[in-house]
Amino acid sequence: MRYLSNTKTDSQDQYTYHIADSEYLSDQRIDALSSFRKINSCSVIHTSTVTPNYSVFSNLFNDCAHIGENAYYLCVDSAMPTGYLLKTKNQSYQLNRKTIQCNSRCADDTLLLGPVLILNLAMNKVFCLHASAFFLNDKVFILTGNSGTGKSTIAKFMDKQPKVRRLADDILPLKIVDGNLTVLPNFPQLKLVANEQYKEDAIVSETIFLFAQKSKDETGLAFMDTFDAIKSLVKHSVATKLFAKNELQNHLSFCHQASSKVKSYRLNYQHSKKSLDRLYNLLNEIN
Numbered sequence: 001m002r003y004l005s006n007t008k009t010d011s012q013d014q015y016t017y018h019i020a021d022s023e024y025l026s027d028q029r030i031d032a033l034s035s036f037r038k039i040n041s042c043s044v045i046h047t048s049t050v051t052p053n054y055s056v057f058s059n060l061f062n063d064c065a066h067i068g069e070n071a072y073y074l075c076v077d078s079a080m081p082t083g084y085l086l087k088t089k090n091q092s093y094q095l096n097r098k099t100i101q102c103n104s105r106c107a108d109d110t111l112l113l114g115p116v117l118i119l120n121l122a123m124n125k126v127f128c129l130h131a132s133a134f135f136l137n138d139k140v141f142i143l144t145g146n147s148g149t150g151k152s153t154i155a156k157f158m159d160k161q162p163k164v165r166r167l168a169d170d171i172l173p174l175k176i177v178d179g180n181l182t183v184l185p186n187f188p189q190l191k192l193v194a195n196e197q198y199k200e201d202a203i204v205s206e207t208i209f210l211f212a213q214k215s216k217d218e219t220g221l222a223f224m225d226t227f228d229a230i231k232s233l234v235k236h237s238v239a240t241k242l243f244a245k246n247e248l249q250n251h252l253s254f255c256h257q258a259s260s261k262v263k264s265y266r267l268n269y270q271h272s273k274k275s276l277d278r279l280y281n282l283l284n285e286i287n
Helices: 031-036 109-123 151-159 226-236 245-261 273-284
Strands: 002-006 015-019 022-026 061-067 070-077 084-087 092-095 099-102 127-136 139-145 164-177 180-183 206-214 220-223 263-269
Touching (some): 015 031, 084 109, 092 109, 127 245, 139 151, 139 164, 151 273, 164 245, 180 245, 206 226, 226 245, 226 263
Parallel strands (some): 002 022, 206 263
Antiparallel strands (some): 015 022, 061 070, 070 084, 092 099, 164 180, 220 263
16 A cells, blocks of 8 residues: 655545555545546544645756646756656655655646655555556557557557557556566556546456557568667656666666567567558468
8 A cells, every 4th residue: 555645734644545556545535547546444543744844855856747738847856865856837746665655735736646655655565657557358559659650540440449448548568576577557547538448456467568659561570689678768758857876776677577478579660550461460360
C-alpha cells in the first residue's frame, strides 16, 4: 500500500486506487483514477506532510516538459534525502518509495498520471514503456516505437479480432518478479475511455517485444538479438531523464533481464489496412 496525499485538506475521506502492482490510498478524490478505485473498507491512515525546502533545490533536471498536449516548466530534484521533489510553477510533489505528497488541494491529473506516478513506480522497480499491448494466443505482445509508427492503430485493430484483448495504449508498467517478466497493465491510459481500461490482475505469460518502425516496403518481422533489444527498451522507457543514480542502475538491470527472457522482433510497418491483416497473420504464426 502506498499513499497519495496533499498538504491542505479538511477531509478525513480515504480513497483507494489500484495502480500497476500497488494500491494507493489517497485523502483526495482523483477523478482521472475513478475507474481504478477499489471499493472496500480500509483503516484511515494519516500521512505526515512535509513542506519542501526550496533553498536546497538543486535543479538536477530543469526543462520545459511536454506531457500530452500540455507544456510544463518542470524542475526535479533527485538529491532529496529520501526521494524526489518535482516542482512546476503552481504545484510541487514530494516522492519517496511509499508516499506521494502534493502541496495543492487538487493534483494536476496530467502530471500525476505522468511523471509523478511513473517516477514513484520506478522507485519500486516498476518501469514504464511508452507502448501499446495486447493479448493474443496466450502471449502478450508489447508494441513500442517512436510516435507515429502505428502503435495505437495496431492495438485498436487487434482489439477487434477474435480472442484478442487490448491491454494498454500509452503507458505500460513492467516488473521482474521472481525472475519472470510481469506485465502490469492496470495503469490509467489517457487515450482510452473508462470502459476500455484494463482493470484486472497482472499477467505472467510468454511475452514478445515488437519494436516498430515505419516502412515503405511490405510489413514484416525481423528477429532482434538481446543487445539491440536492450538498447530499444532503454530508448522507449518513460521518464528516464528524471531518474537518479539508483533508478538508472535498476532500470538498466531491468532492461537486461527483460531482454534476456523474451523474444524481440523489429516490426517494419507499412501503414495500410492490408498491413494490419498481414501483421495479424504474422503474429499468429509465432510459436
